[in-house]
Amino acid sequence: MAGDPLKANLWTDADVYISTNLSATLPADANTPFGVDWDLVGLLDGDEGFPESRDEDTDDKYAWGGLLVRTSRNHFKLTKSFTALEDNETTYSLLWPGSSATQIVVPRPAKVMVAFETREGDKVRRLITANYAEVTLDGDHGENETDLESMTFSATIFPTGAGVLFNRQATPIxxxxxxxxxxxxxxxxxxxxxxxxxxxxxxxxxxxxxxxxxxxxxxxxxxxxxxxxxxxxxxxxxxxxxxxxxxxxxxxxxxx
Missing domain, CATH: 2.60.40.1080 (Immunoglobulin-like)
Incomplete structure (x- = not known):
């Protein structure tokens, strides 16, 4: 079997960072820590990982005789999910945006910057939203006595005017x-x-x-x-x- 095992990824650790400052300073490179503008989500469910979903409307155009000649594409949407295991200020702000410590209001997702970081040894890869994202609860949330309290969030990624979704940082291979x-x-x-x-x-x-x-x-x-x-x-x-x-x-x- 041909190939390069060093290019096969098995990410052993990961983090998600959130910033409410849409002009937050980005780290210089993958080896530079996130600054004070960024808040750590905390413990994540590694089995769930960072699932990614891409939605797009396509319309196939056929010539007389049934020959496919064009496909139009529009309404592209990218969502990326993560499951948080900590009940902290950052996860609370995502679960109940606009609420306070003493009052919970109807959630209206705020625009935030999101950074997804995966690590394996010295290898680091980051995807940082180029524009902003809206983070919402994906599915149910509750508490019980047998499972860890967890919250699965879905981040809808909004591209820049040039269509850029993420800034990508990675340690060289x-x-x-x-x-x-x-x-x-x-x-x-x-x-x-x-x-x-x-x-x-x-x-x-x-x-x-x-x-x-x-x-x-x-x-x-x-x-x-x-x-x-x-x-x-x-x-x-x-x-x-x-x-x-x-x-x-x-x-x-x-x-x-």
Whole structure:
């Protein structure tokens, strides 16, 4: 079976953030925390996840003889859901918008910014509404003695005038690893240096020499630690660096 397992996602943690400030400052990138404009929804039901629904009216146009020639599309609507497990100020404001701590009024959804964040190890992906959303209770809400109190919310995502639904932030994915130089000659008892450079899917690079795992095919000829190769005896060996599933090698020659 062909493919890249590193591109298969199994999200092990997630959060939802809400901001009532439609001009809220967005984090600079996926590694930057959300600022004071954003409130955390809290514990989420991971089994329910973030279901997404797309609705659109389509109308097929046929030529004489039954040949399909066009399809018109309009009235696109995107909703994204999440199930909250905490009864806090943020979830209360979504469940009963416009209500106070002492009075509950007929809910009228407010316009809010919503950010969906999923995480797996160091990998982060965020979808942040480009315009705004209206969040409403999806289904029933109640309390009992056997199940956690939960609230499933459906966020209707309103696009910008240009049709943009979300701003997307994600940590770059490692695409390849390069060890340099590809060939290295060191004298017996001398030390040479190799570097390991990671290249990501956004074309950015990083020196990962210190964090990569290094191994020599023949420690009796050459040893390696953190990219530094020490000649032990005349001969040849292959030094391999591995980082997050990607590997590359350098051919090492040790001279007497």
């Amino acid at each position: 490692l695409a390849s690893l390069t060890v340099a130089p590809a060939t290295l000659t060191v004298a017996d008892g001398a030390i040479g240096a190799l570097t390991a450079t990671a290249t990501y899917d956004d074309a950015s690079t990083a020196d990962v020499t210190g964090t990569a795992s290094w191994v020599s095919s023949d420690p009796a000829t050459a040893t390696v630690s953190a990219g530094f190769v020490t000649g032990v005896a005349a001969g040849s060996a292959t030094v391999t660096a591995t980082y997050l599933g990607q590997s590359d090698t350098s051919d090492v020659t040790v001279t007497a």
